[in-house]
Amino acid sequence: MNFFKSAKQLIKKYKHGIILSYFFIYMAWFTYLERTVTTVFTPVHSKLDDYIPFNELFIIPYCLWFIYIFVTIAYFFLTSKTDYYKCCAYLFIGMTICLFIYTVWPNGHYLRVNLDELGRSNIFIDALSKIYSLDTATNVFPSIHVFNSIGAMIAINKSERLHSIKWLQWFTFVLTVMICLSTVYLKQHSVMDILGALILNIIMYVVVYVPAWGKEAKQLKQELSKAS
Template identity: 50%
Template sequence: MNKIGAALKKYKHAWVLLYVFIYMPWFVYLERHVTTGYYIIHSSLDDKIPFVEYFIVPYCLWFIFIVVVVAYFFFTDVPGFYKLTTFLFTGMTIFLLISTVFPNGLMLRPTTFVRDNVFVDMVKMLYAADTSTNVFPSIHVFNSIGVCVAIAHSDKLKEYRGVQIASYCLAGLIILATMFLKQHSVVDVMGAIVMSLIMYQVVYVTETRKERRISRQMI
C-alpha cells in the first residue's frame, strides 16, 4: 500500500492524460457524422505534389514518436510534461472546435496506384481506417512540431544532440508525409504551423518570461 501511495503521489500529474476521454469520443463523433456537405480544402500546390507511398513509414512512426516523447517527459520532467501537454491538448481542442463549426475534408486521395507493393497496401489500409474529413489543421503536423519544441526546450535532451537532430528529421519527414500521401493539403499543414507558432508563444515564451520575472523578484 505504501508503494502504491508513493507511486500515486509521484505520478499525480497523470490526471492530464484523462483528456483522451474528451478527445477520442469527440473525434469519433466527427468522423462518423461529417460525411456530406463539408468544405473541400484544396491548394494549387497540392496538384504539384506527387503521391509517394514510401512516406507511409514516417507517417505511421508518428504514433510511436508522440507516445515516446510524452512518456519521456511524464517520467523525467514534470514541468516539461505540463508544458508539452498544454501545447498539444490545447491545439487538439482547437482542431476539434474548428472541425465542429467548420466541417472540412479533402478530395486528394488517388483512386488508382501506379505501383503495387507493401507500402501501397499500407496506404490502402490507412485510407480504409481514416476518413478524408476533419483535416484542418493537421494534427500530425501540429503534434510533431509540439514534441520538437518540447525536446528543444529540455535541458536534459540538449546534452544529446543526436537525439534532437533525429527527432527534428523524423518530424520533418512526418510533415512531408502528410502531403505526399495525400492525407493533407498544404493548407492543412500551413494552418498547423500557424497554430504551433501561436501556441509556442502562449505556452513557452510567456511562461519563460514569467519564470525569469519570478527569479528576479526572488533575488
C-alpha cells in the same frame, strides 16, 4: 500491507498522469466528427497540392508519428513534471482547438489517389489502404499530425535535460519534417492543412513557452544586477 503502501506511493508519485484522461475526451469527440462529417464539408485545396506526387514510402514517417508522440509524452511523464505539463498543455489545448474548428467549420479534401489504379502493389500501399479505410478525408484543417509533430519537437528542444543533446535535436527535427511531408505525399492532407498547423503552433508556443522565457529573463536580469 507493503503492497498497498507501495501502490499508494506509486499513485502519489504519478498522479500527474490523470491529465492523460484527456485522450478519452479527444477520441470520443474526434470519432463523432469522423462519423458525422462525411460528405457535406468545405474542400481544402491549394494549387501546390497538384504538383506534389504521391509516394507510398512516406507511410514510414507517417506511422512513426504515433511512436514519436507516445515516447515524447511518456519520457516527460517519467522524468520531468514541468516539461510534461507544458508538453501536455501545448498538445492538448491545440488538439482541442483543432476539434473545435472541425466542429464549427467541417472541412475535408478530395486529394486521395485510387490505390487500385496505381498499377503496383506493395506492403506500403497495403498499409496506406488500411489507413484510408479507417481515417476519412475530413477533419483535416489544421492537421493534428503536423501540429503534434512540431509540438513534440519544441517540447524536446525546450527541455533542459534534452536541449544539449545535439543528435537528438537534429533527429527530432528531421523526423518532424519527414512527418509533415508525409501528410501531403500520401495525400492525407493539403498544404493548407500544414499552414494551419504552423499558425496554430505559433499561437501555442506564445501561450505555453513565452511566459516561461519572460520569467527566466527577469530572474537572470535580477541576478546580474545583484552581481554588479
